[in-house]
Amino acid sequence: MGQINNRRIALIPRGKKQLALDEDAYRSILSCAGVESAADIMTDAQFNIIMNTFSDLGLFQTRFGTALIPPPVAGAAPLISAGGRSIT
Numbered sequence: 001m002g003q004i005n006n007r008r009i010a011l012i013p014r015g016k017k018q019l020a021l022d023e024d025a026y027r028s029i030l031s032c033a034g035v036e037s038a039a040d041i042m043t044d045a046q047f048n049i050i051m052n053t054f055s056d057l058g059l060f061q062t063r064f065g066t067a068l069i070p071p072p073v074a075g076a077a078p079l080i081s082a083g084g085r086s087i088t
Contacts, residue, residue: 004047012038012047015054029053 016026030036033049041047 004041004044008047009038009041012041012050015051015059019054019057019059 021029027036029050030038030040032053033041033046035041035046041050
């Protein structure tokens, strides 16, 4: 908890780019967290609001940054996480 670090803040513009968000959509997501830019993020709660929204749009965090979840292919077996749960 507490202050957010720059490494995590850097994930926000990277996520915007990977999701190909236009400026209005990006600003709308930021406003849900009560900030005007990624540099304004000061708390874990604000960061989590933005990253959860990105996740809802198909982006997920990895140990090495962010990645898009590929769209499901009709008839394909579901992806299984390391915990054994289906993630599709």
